[in-house]
Amino acid sequence: xxxxxxxxxxxxxxxxxxxxxxxxxxxxxxxxxxxxxxxxxxxxxxxxxxxxxxxxxxxxxxxxxxxxxxxxxxxxxxxxxxxxxxxxxxxxxxxxxxxxxxxxxxxxxxxxxxxxxxxxxxxxxxxxxxxxxxxxxxxxxxxxxxxxxxxxxxxxxxxxxxxxxxxxxxxxxxxxxxxxxxxxxxxxxxxxxxxxxxxxxxxxxxxxxxxxxxxxxxxxxxxxxxxxxxxxx
Numbered sequence: 001x002x003x004x005x006x007x008x009x010x011x012x013x014x015x016x017x018x019x020x021x022x023x024x025x026x027x028x029x030x031x032x033x034x035x036x037x038x039x040x041x042x043x044x045x046x047x048x049x050x051x052x053x054x055x056x057x058x059x060x061x062x063x064x065x066x067x068x069x070x071x072x073x074x075x076x077x078x079x080x081x082x083x084x085x086x087x088x089x090x091x092x093x094x095x096x097x098x099x100x101x102x103x104x105x106x107x108x109x110x111x112x113x114x115x116x117x118x119x120x121x122x123x124x125x126x127x128x129x130x131x132x133x134x135x136x137x138x139x140x141x142x143x144x145x146x147x148x149x150x151x152x153x154x155x156x157x158x159x160x161x162x163x164x165x166x167x168x169x170x171x172x173x174x175x176x177x178x179x180x181x182x183x184x185x186x187x188x189x190x191x192x193x194x195x196x197x198x199x200x201x202x203x204x205x206x207x208x209x210x211x212x213x214x215x216x217x218x219x220x221x222x223x224x225x226x227x228x229x230x231x232x233x
Contacts, residue, residue, distance in 0.1 A: 005119055008043050010034040010066070011055035011081060016104075020053060023108040024115060037066030044070050051119055052078045053102075053111075056093060064092055071097040075159050077118035081106075094200040099161045100187070117188060121160040135170040137218055138231045140209055142170055149209075156208045161186065165201055166209070169219070169229035178226035202227055 007029050009020045017033050024031060032047060034040040038061045040054055052070065056063035063080055070078060080093040080101040093101060100114055135142040139152045142163075149156050149166065158166065164186045169177065177185075179198040202221075206213040220230050 004028060004030055005050045006030050006032060006048055007115065008032045008034060008040060008047075008049045008052045008054075010037070010040040010052065010058070010063075012036055012058040013055070016055070016081070019106065020111065023106070023111045037061030037063060037069075040066050041069045041073075044074050044076060049074075049076055050122060051115060052076055053081060053115070054078060055081045057083070064096060067093060067096045067098055075157060077122045077160055079114055079118060091196055091200065094197055095203075097159060097204070099159060100197075118160070121164060135167065137170050137173055137229055140166075140170070140218060142167055151209050158205070158208065161201055162205050162208070165198075166205055169227065173229045173231065176222045176226045176228045181226065198227075 005028055007024060009017050009024070009031060010033070011017050011020070012035050014035070017035070021031055021033070032043050032049065034043055036058045037054070040052065041061070043049060044052065054063045054066060058066075061069075067078060067080070070076065077099045078097070080098045081104060082093070082101050083104050099118055102111060102114060135144065141150045143149075144167065147163065149158055149163065165182060168182065168185055179195040182198045183195075202219060203213070206216050206219050209218060210216045218229055218231075220228050222228060
């Protein structure tokens with residue numbers, strides 16, 4: 001594993017940035033700060049950032065717009081910071097590629113745990129950790145040694161969250177997982193409001209691995225039960 005993680009904290013409220021700096025005061029973390037979305041995008045572009053914590057409501061460029069721009073250049077994990085009242089923003093944030101969100105007011109232990117969880121998955125995804133296993137499902141191939149997914153031989157770019165969900169379903173082909181089960185397995189977390197989060201990530205996966213996402217061959221929904229992976233036809 002890496003020794004030093006570069007974490008970007010972005011919020012237009014300096015008090016929140018300072019609080020997060022205190023929560024993430026760890027010798028393994030190098031903290032970068034930004035106070036609007038434009039600065040955040042620039043830092044991701046110019047520095048080797050491993051994780052972004054970003055507020056949604058900001059001047060100049062909000063977190064959603066910044067999220068879209070970051071996803072054009074990087075698969076770095078992004079945790080959005082949201083107020084309790086911003087439910088629709090959370091879903092929108094996940095829709096444009098965020099990996100997780102934390103609701104204000106923050107619980108320091110939760111912040112630390114979510115940051116660690118996202119970093120662990122990102123570093124596993126990016127590193128050459130040798131693990132046996134090439135999983136195949138029809139035209140989809142997941143090489144867990146190289147952390148690489150191909151569809152019909154073409155490599156596709158997945159976020160760490162998308163990769164983990166795909167791997168879980170490919171390792172258990174034909175088995176149905178409820179959104180709650182997927183959430184607990186992937187986020188190692190109690191499933192609070194998890195169904196929407198999972199549905200959004202599944203939709204992204206479909207857009208990347210299915211020829212026609214509206215009529216999926218592989219990633220099937222079992223109404224009222226959950227999702228499963230089939231070999232396609």
